[in-house]
Amino acid sequence: MSFNNCRCLIQQISYKQDRVLGLCSRGVYVTKKQKLSYFQMPATRKVFTLAMVRKTNSLLLGLKKKGFGEGKWNGFGGKVEKDETVSEGAVRELEEESGLVAKCLRKIGILEFEFAGDPVLLEVHVFDVTHYEGEPVETEEMLPQWFPEDGIPYDQMWPDDILWYPLYLKGTKFKGYFLYQGHDTILEYTLTQVEHLP
């Protein structure tokens, strides 16, 4: 049995008799006594960037060669370091993973990801990059390739991508939350268009 904090307890908890135990959708058990403190305890949050590079009717994706999301086509990004802003992290990660130097970044979305049974919440800041210098090069982490906007390989990507890419491609800002079971199944999600992003 694991004891952990979970943000979805309010909807998901169910009790067996008095002193037992709820199982939330992330597979986290709690006792009734612990419920309140869990509500007050946020999951550990890690901030990531995701730079989406595009030119007329085409989108640059990278095939992740190792690590988290290996084997999937994705935008370029990674963890924001302690000594940098989110935008600085986005520029650094894009250059490390593709060789491109972003000249202009526009934040277009914020996505949160949770994985059932894992207390870490990923906060991913998504940027649109239309001005950059350099040519895409294969790096240790990524193999870049241009795709036409009507030929995006969604079946080899994170399952959430097919949901929010259409908003991104038409220039609409968005916020989303996705709860995953493993890396291939979305248990629940919300996705909303927004006027402004922080």
Ligand SMILES: Nc1[nH]c(=O)nc2c1ncn2[C@H]1C[C@H](O)[C@@H](COP(=O)(O)OP(=O)(O)OP(=O)(O)O)O1
């Ligand atoms: N469900 C999801 N859908 C999506 O489109 N992108 C996701 C995603 N979950 C994570 N990402 C992105 C965010 C980020 O750009 C990337 C994961 O970053 P990485 O693990 O590659 O970070 P780092 O390169 O900093 O890690 P290390 O090199 O292992 O320290 O995948």
